[in-house]
Amino acid sequence: MAERTAVEARRITRIFGSGTAAVKALDDVSVEIRANEFFTLLGPSGCGKTTLLRMIAGFEFPDAGEILLDGADIAALPPYRRPVNTVFQNYALFPHLTVRQNIAFGLEMLGRARAKIDARVNEMLRLVRMEELGDRRCDQISGGQQQRVALARALAPEPRVLLLDEPLSALDYKLRKEMQVELKRMQHQTGITFVFVTHDQEEALTMSDRVAVMSRGKILQIGDAREIYEHPVNRFVADFIGESNFLSGTVAAVHDGRAEVRLDDGPVIMAEVPRGLTPTGRVSLVVRPEHGELAPPGGGGLAGTVETVIYSGTDTHHRVRLDGGGLFIVRSQNRRGVAGGRAEGERVAIRVPDGAAQILRD
Amino acid sequence: MPSAAPHPAVRPRGARRGREIARRWLLSAPALLVILVAAVGPLFVMALYSVMAKGDFGDVRFGTFSSEGWFGVFFQRDIFDDTLTLADAHLTIFWRSVVLSLQTTLAALLLGVPTAYFIATRPARSREIWLFLITIPFWTNLLIRTFAIQEVIRNEGILNGALVGLGIVDRPVQIMFTDTAILIGMVYVYLPLMVLPVYASMEKIDFRLVEAGYDLYAGRLAVLRRIILPLARPGIVAGSILVFIPSLGAYVTPRVLGGGKNMMLGNLIELQFGPGRNWPLGAAISITLMAVVMLALLVYVRNATKGGQHG
Ligand SMILES: Nc1ncnc2c1ncn2[C@@H]1O[C@H](COP(=O)(O)OP(=O)(O)OP(=O)(O)O)[C@@H](O)[C@H]1O
Ligand SMILES: [Mg+2]
Numbered sequence: 001m002a003e004r005t006a007v008e009a010r011r012i013t014r015i016f017g018s019g020t021a022a023v024k025a026l027d028d029v030s031v032e033i034r035a036n037e038f039f040t041l042l043g044p045s046g047c048g049k050t051t052l053l054r055m056i057a058g059f060e061f062p063d064a065g066e067i068l069l070d071g072a073d074i075a076a077l078p079p080y081r082r083p084v085n086t087v088f089q090n091y092a093l094f095p096h097l098t099v100r101q102n103i104a105f106g107l108e109m110l111g112r113a114r115a116k117i118d119a120r121v122n123e124m125l126r127l128v129r130m131e132e133l134g135d136r137r138c139d140q141i142s143g144g145q146q147q148r149v150a151l152a153r154a155l156a157p158e159p160r161v162l163l164l165d166e167p168l169s170a171l172d173y174k175l176r177k178e179m180q181v182e183l184k185r186m187q188h189q190t191g192i193t194f195v196f197v198t199h200d201q202e203e204a205l206t207m208s209d210r211v212a213v214m215s216r217g218k219i220l221q222i223g224d225a226r227e228i229y230e231h232p233v234n235r236f237v238a239d240f241i242g243e244s245n246f247l248s249g250t251v252a253a254v255h256d257g258r259a260e261v262r263l264d265d266g267p268v269i270m271a272e273v274p275r276g277l278t279p280t281g282r283v284s285l286v287v288r289p290e291h292g293e294l295a296p297p298g299g300g301g302l303a304g305t306v307e308t309v310i311y312s313g314t315d316t317h318h319r320v321r322l323d324g325g326g327l328f329i330v331r332s333q334n335r336r337g338v339a340g341g342r343a344e345g346e347r348v349a350i351r352v353p354d355g356a357a358q359i360l361r362d
Numbered sequence: 363m364p365s366a367a368p369h370p371a372v373r374p375r376g377a378r379r380g381r382e383i384a385r386r387w388l389l390s391a392p393a394l395l396v397i398l399v400a401a402v403g404p405l406f407v408m409a410l411y412s413v414m415a416k417g418d419f420g421d422v423r424f425g426t427f428s429s430e431g432w433f434g435v436f437f438q439r440d441i442f443d444d445t446l447t448l449a450d451a452h453l454t455i456f457w458r459s460v461v462l463s464l465q466t467t468l469a470a471l472l473l474g475v476p477t478a479y480f481i482a483t484r485p486a487r488s489r490e491i492w493l494f495l496i497t498i499p500f501w502t503n504l505l506i507r508t509f510a511i512q513e514v515i516r517n518e519g520i521l522n523g524a525l526v527g528l529g530i531v532d533r534p535v536q537i538m539f540t541d542t543a544i545l546i547g548m549v550y551v552y553l554p555l556m557v558l559p560v561y562a563s564m565e566k567i568d569f570r571l572v573e574a575g576y577d578l579y580a581g582r583l584a585v586l587r588r589i590i591l592p593l594a595r596p597g598i599v600a601g602s603i604l605v606f607i608p609s610l611g612a613y614v615t616p617r618v619l620g621g622g623k624n625m626m627l628g629n630l631i632e633l634q635f636g637p638g639r640n641w642p643l644g645a646a647i648s649i650t651l652m653a654v655v656m657l658a659l660l661v662y663v664r665n666a667t668k669g670g671q672h673g
Contacts, residue, residue: 153578
């Protein structure tokens with residue numbers, strides 16, 4: 001597939017403050033965002049997501065590195081010359097204008113003809129399902145409606161790239177779920193490249209074509225949801241996304257992308273090796289809770305005692321205290337008529353199937 | 363339906379409600395008293411004086427009603443043949459006052475809005491310093507400030523000295539004792555009254571709205587025109603009112619800088635209570651001035667707020 005690159009960041013560094021108070025908001029960040037994709041920047045608070053987004057919009061400038069839009073360096077372009085629009089975290093709707101006037105603002109600034117503007121505004125109102133509220137003032141509509149107006153306002157000028165900075169974080173759970181679906185629909189319908197910022201890993205995984213996981217100004221991993229979840233490159237990514245069990249062991253042998261690892265807790269398992277890594281010596285590994293299997297004691301595997309059992313409808317979580325002292329969570333799906341649950345205090349062995357464990361890069 | 367009837371406990375009982383009302387009146391009594399004594403009282407006295415006959419050495423003859431005061435605002439009677447003519451001296455002064463006040467307000471807007479914008483866009487620390495500088499003139503007596511302006515604009519003053527020295531003009535420009543002198547003086551004196559409210563409303567503007575403007579292809583000028591100024595409108599309205607009203611009644615500035623010839627309404631009123639010894643006329647002019655101010659305010663505020671809603 002020859003995919004076009006919409007936005008490219010090349011070795012961006014941005015340092016706020018100086019001396020001992022200096023903060024590396026972005027630290028040698030490189031990323032290629034493809035045209036028409038739903039790309040998400042995911043990471044904990046303060047990791048530099050907003051800073052990167054503001055650089056693409058033109059409100060912030062890199063100390064080093066460059067940003068390319070459709071292959072051209074845009075460093076010299078002020079925000080109002082970049083074919084990029086933003087949905088701000090707090091929406092930043094103009095309080096003195098109506099919904100229609102807000103949506104029309106960008107088009108007016110571009111000098112479009114009145115008739116064209118009106119038609120486009122109507123189209124946008126339809127897209128975000130706000131036809132009846134066009135003449136309301138922006139302080140007279142609900143949070144979810146404001147969010148949709150912000151979206152319509154940013155989409156109206158048909159930007160090459162739409163930047164969204166945690167647009168859903170102010171909404172309640174149900175509305176957030178609804179808007180996630182709506183956003184996805186609008187991205188499909190418009191075919192515009194979306195760069196979406198969130199610190200909600202579930203939101204990132206369900207909505208995005210690809211996700212970049214960030215921490216302390218660095219991009220740790222870029223990949224689609226499955227790649228990130230199933231093959232986290234390091235402990236931070238594994239820990240940040242989903243639930244994880246961490247184990248450590250010593251590499252005994254490596255063949256065809258798999259490593260034979262003797263775990264500190266006894267058993268020998270076959271673990272996945274991340275691309276480009278040749279593990280040797282001591283390594284840490286991650287196992288997702290749903291990949292561990294509970295078995296009666298004595299049949300090999302990690303020996304331990306069930307500490308707590310939590311039934312949560314579709315699944316049951318067993319927290320098992322390993323004999324070596326560590327904690328291992330096993331999540332198993334509940335099936336009708338099958339009594340899968342163990343009792344608290346019961347002795348068990350946890351089997352880690354071949355390939356369920358993944359060696360981490362740290 | 364029984365459920366639609368209000369719950370008995372929700373309905374306030376008559377006696378309790380009466381006590382509630384009495385308590386409210388009692389609480390606001392001090393404020394009402396102040397308003398009565400400080401605002402309504404003097405107005406009432408003025409209104410009363412304006413319909414009395416004038417005394418021979420100033421004052422009024424209480425109990426003797428007369429329309430001469432009000433009559434004199436607009437007309438004058440010839441001393442020999444009693445023919446009536448319009449009091450064009452008064453109308454000239456009236457006109458000059460209104461024009462000068464409007465000019466003052468406009469000039470204060472043109473100077474004050476950019477100043478306020480400048481201050482509002484400084485970092486928080488230096489903002490305080492700028493505001494402090496703006497308020498310094500308030501600490502000095504108005505008369506002294508007016509004389510300071512006189513030092514600047516008089517023929518041998520700093521401004522003319524510089525103009526002549528730089529060879530821009532070869533003779534000093536006569537500014538003192540003209541309407542321009544009054545205008546310069548009033549703009550100087552009332553400018554802070556424009557800057558402060560405009561600054562207050564600009565400072566409250568969410569800077570992210572400005573970023574949103576830039577993001578949506580608005581350049582600097584468009585952001586100023588379409589976002590900052592509309593959002594600063596309350597401050598601009600307040601500032602204009604605060605400048606226009608005292609300008610209209612200005613006394614010290616036209617007296618010092620305008621000389622005896624270029625009177626404004628404040629001076630005309632003072633004349634009647636002083637050397638003119640015509641208190642009813644002075645009172646009538648005062649009330650006319652107040653009526654004009656209120657009318658102007660009403661029109662202005664109505665237009666300004668209506669404009670705000672339509673963006
Ligand atoms: N203007 C600034 N001046 C100084 N430091 C800043 C500035 N903007 C951001 N930073 C710092 O840079 C780092 C990254 O900030 P950024 O806003 O990009 O984080 P973020 O990932 O968007 O976080 P959040 O999820 O909380 O919004 C933080 O440590 C922040 O304190
Ligand atoms: Mg942020």
